[in-house]
Amino acid sequence: IKVGGWFELFFVNVLGCPFNTGEIIYIILLVAIVIWAIYESYNNKNQKRENISFLLSVAMLGVPFYGFGISAFIIGVIVLAALWFVLKWKRGKELLVSSRIKHTALLCMLMLMIGYSSYALIVIRSSANPPMDQNSPEDIFTLGSYLSRDQYGDSPLLFGQAYTSQVQFDRDGEYCKPRMKQGAPIYQRKEKASADEKDSYFIVRYKTDYIYAQNMVFPRMWDAAHASAYESWMGGVDGTQVPYDRCGEPITVKMPTQMENIRFFLSYQCNFMYWRYFMWNFAGRQNDIQGNGELEHGNWISGIPFFDNWRLGDQSKLPDDLKDNKGHNVFYCLPLLLGLIGLFWQAYRGQRGIRQFWVVFFLFFMTGLAIVIYLNQTPMQPRERDYAYAGSFYAFAIWCGIGVAAIIDLLKRLNINGTAVSAIVSILCLLVPIQMASQTWDDHDRSGRYTCRDFGQNYLMSMQDKGNPIIFTNGDNDTFPLWYNQEVEGARTDARVCNLSYLQTDWYIDQMCRQAYNSPSVPITWPRLDYCSGTNEYVEVVPELKQQILDFYKTNPKEAKATLGDNPFEVKNVLKHWVRDGKDDMHVIPTDTLYLTIDKEAVRKSGMMMASDSIPDQMIISLKGKNALYKGDLMMLEMISQCNWTRPVYVAITVGQENYMNLGDNFIQEGLANRITPFTTNAPGMKNFDTERVYTNLMTRFKFGGLDKKGIYLDETVMRMCYTHRRLFAQLALNLIQEGKKDKAAKALAYAEKVIPAYNVPMNYLSGGIDIAKAYALLGNKAKAKEAINSVFKNAHQYMVWYNSLSGSRFMQSQQDCMMHLYVMNSCIDIAHMIDNKWAESLMKQFNADAATYQSKGGRLMGEE
Incomplete structure (x- = not known):
């Protein structure tokens, strides 16, 4: 992209050619030079032509040009000059870089070119101006911005600011302005004043970054917008106090220590944002609710009760909606065990085995932990990111398959061999993916869901x-x-x-x-x-x-x-x-x-x-x-x-x-x-x-995607939208009742029950259960109101039982959730008094018992909060 941009600027801005001329000429030259270089290295007839074509291929692909502008060109020339001497270097009578090595390297680069060529589709599609055209990459500069994901910003990788770092300031008279680092220019097509004006590009702005006064090596806690999230995840950051003169104002900056920085990297970025996902696939998954470190959401489990209870608390006390979650999958760590057997068997199977091991290992590492390092993720991600590491899980699945051969080989070494033994082992190992499929089928089946x-x-x-x-x-x-x-x-x-x-x-x-x-x-x-x-x-x-x-x-x-x-x-x-x-x-x-x-x-x-x-x-x-x-x-x-x-x-x-x-x-x-x-x-x-x-829309114009089909799978994101629709029905019913249109309110509630049934979408606080109950109560339908309140109250009570079963810091971290569920229970009691005072008193007894247990463990009293 960079070298192609240079060609485009030369042919358009300097020679006055139409847009994309330089890009087209660059592509033609690139293909021709790489093919020529492959031909020369294959024939191995002329060493000089071979080296020149190889250098030109490397240069045209942009490999040596680091940075931007003239500095990138100078760096590229220096790298190419060094490469020229390496290509001519001899070890004795033999060249250090043989024709075969050059040929292989060129074929690798050709493979990258073929892969990159698929991005031509992006430019072709964008040029047609379709209604959805993200980034509108119609020339080589906008394509470069698209490919480098400029709209998502940058994060420091090897050196940079911490989340507490202060920007450096320069004094300009009475005022101070932040010190900025000018980056690469951003080119755009110039708007023509007339049809006769020639095509040209202009620099619309430069990429800029703040220059920070405090920096650290390998910064993992770097984003000031997530300061509270970093502190919360780490349970507080002690850091070190660094004095800083902020434009005449002496302050101290709390910089996280390198040890705290590494601890966050290992505990959050590696463990929580990678190994947790890895274990979902090869040990088991608690549920499909997005987790942010709490014990009840999105953790990995094994399915072995004593081990899971030790790690995550008594799983039998979890609320029904979590225990019955279709994302609850247990593999008993069998795929993990099979993969580890295959990994070690391959690694210790002689020279051929270790060579094969490194191939699989680097596929596993580069599509897993290497991505973790590169992404440098902040806490509180908007969604689970397991999809980013799918390649790594595929790699480990190779070891799972090799694990079957490893077991058979081990039995042979113990003189337990034969076709029957191999068949039995294969069938037994086949039970592992069968178990996995039986567990995960229900949370991957989208049939009937629209x-x-x-x-x-x-x-x-x-x-x-x-x-x-x-x-x-x-x-x-x-x-x-x-x-x-x-x-x-x-x-x-x-x-x-x-x-x-x-x-x-x-x-x-x-x-x-x-x-x-x-x-x-x-x-x-x-x-x-x-x-x-x-x-x-x-x-x-x-x-x-x-x-x-x-x-x-x-x-x-x-x-x-x-x-x-x-x-x-x-x-x-x-x-x-x-x-x-x-x-x-x-x-x-x-x-x-x-x-x-x-x-x-x-x-x-x-x-x-x-x-x-x-x-x-x-x-x-x-x-x-x-x-x-x-x-x-x-x-x-x-x-x-x-x-x-x-x-x-x-x-x-x-x-x-x-x-x-x-x-x-x-x-x-x-x-x-x-x-x-x-x-x-x-x-x-x-x-x-x-x-x-709203009544017309809900009753006659809206569709509900097959929610009335029993057993349909609703993941967390879909469930939230189901809650939104039910809350809208509740809001409509209460407004209709307020306007005296009780018949319409009753019809709306009946229709809501039909299209968003409780057997698929639980009636709880988040799904508008309290407002639904209140609407039924105001309509005089005490049975329906009681049914809704019982469901909401039971759900909140089960969560209180779960949180009260925790101890120490685990309990203290759940106090905000406890407060919310106690509030829900109290709201249910208020509506229960509209229906049946005796029933309301029985709910109050349960509320008092849960609140007393909560307070006895050190929970805060419900005050203004």
Whole structure:
């Protein structure tokens, strides 16, 4: 990619050729030179041509060019010169590097080229501008960014900062600015001013990194954003106090010691994030709930009770929902034992055996622990990462297979041999994978389950049918099922899915500005130069300027209106005059309160639920608590202002509050999506829940992916979405009851029970069980209310029994969970009093017993928490 980029810059920027000319010439030369070098090394007729072609192949593949710019070129020349002397070096009369070695090396490099050529598909696909085009890698520079995963950032590997390290500062007069290290340039295609202008690339920005004052070797605890997670995992970090002058302010920095750093590497990155996954596959798995170090979630187990209880607490006291989890698989360590037998047998089977062993070992290591070192993962990962090490598990499975031969060989050495013995051993060893398949079948069987497709479609169906709506999503699980439904199922192709995570990038804004399926482009009026990479990435909110602007309007009203408009804090005016144009070269937002003038007629025609009888003149958007807005926030404001209520704008309910500024005050829920409205919906007398639309969506438009099929497998991620849907039913029922529509509420609850049955989706606190019970109680259906409360209370009680069975630090670490489950039990009792006081008192006795046990072990009392 690097060498190809040099060719591209030379042919396009220097010689004035069209885009991709240099890339095409580079590929042709690369293929020709490598084939020539292979031909020369194979024939072994001319040593000089052989060495030259070999050097050119290495150079064209970019192997010696480390770094970027002229320094990379100089390093490459030095490496190639050194390689030239090595190629000519003789040991006696024989060359140190023979033709055969060069030929083998070239074939290896050719293999890498063939593998790399598959990425041509990425560029070809991107050039067609499909609706989903991540990173838009249409030239060699954007492909390089795509392949190096620039959007995910970097982590230090061999040397760098710790999570407590302070950035170095340089004094610039009265001010201090952080010291930055300039990295490689980032090239983009230049926007043409006219059709006649030649193609060219320009440097849009340079990669930059902070320079830290405190650094350490092999930093494993490095990310300041995960400081509390590091401390929590380690049970506190003592560290060493390092004095530091932070721009005239003397402070002390607590740097973790190298021993603590290594302990985190071994305990979390190696043990928890690799060996735990390894043991899932060859010893057994506790359940499929993501673990973050707690004893009841996602650990490896053997299936041997005394051993598992010693490690993880009494497993018989786990709640039913964990004991019955389909991800609970026990292999009794038999695959592990078989693999270890094969590993040692191969390693100690003479010279041939040890050679074969190292081949398998390096496959095992490089696809396992080597990836652990490279990823340098932080605690609290958003999902389990076992898929990253699948190659390593395949390698160990080779040793499992060799283990069968090892057992047969061992019996032969004991003079126990023959066809019958080999057959018996093979059959007995076959019981190991049979046991594994019998245990794991139920948590790998997806037959009859269409939840991902249907739940994704439910997001789309939550939106209004007319007006080409836009829905903001965030993250993979919110977005990919929606894309699938539009691309494959053809569902709601009139709607536009807009991912807020990607909206920070110019390539994604480009895609939003194009039509997709039956959805017109989103209304972004900015020219590309105002949102291209490196421009308006981060715009400060400076409310101190607000008064100065108001004073300017008082003293010079005509000039003020001419330059800043009638309302200087109107969203469109702020985005144009202060963000894009940069008044007095200040690219800032000069207020913490923005306004949007409301087209009342457009609102009346919009189809949205009116939160009040009157429509306000302005929508107020508060930026309080915001130090700055990022590019995605600015694009969101631009779209809302340009849509002018003629195009519905939604935010998925699973988008976190931190991702949509303070717009939550203007949400009206219509299903799995909140509609952005001009009303302040949380004010007294207002409503933020459209019962009629939610009722229609849930009862007639939503699908539930076969949840009524008994025994269907629901993993943790799917289960969370099942909980979300049931909570929506409960929310709908309570709102309908509040509006006096009890018949509809009863129908909604009955339908919820049918499509999200308790035999597949447990009725507990997380799944809205308390609100379901409360709705039934308000409807007078005491039997159903009691059934729901019993289920929720029993689940919380079982967790209390489990936590109370723990001791010492294990118990102390579970206090937050205990508090939550005691709160759930108490909430159940409150609703039980609405149904049957005597029954409520029996629940209270159980609550008191659990609370007393909890307190006797040193648990905190339930106070304001």
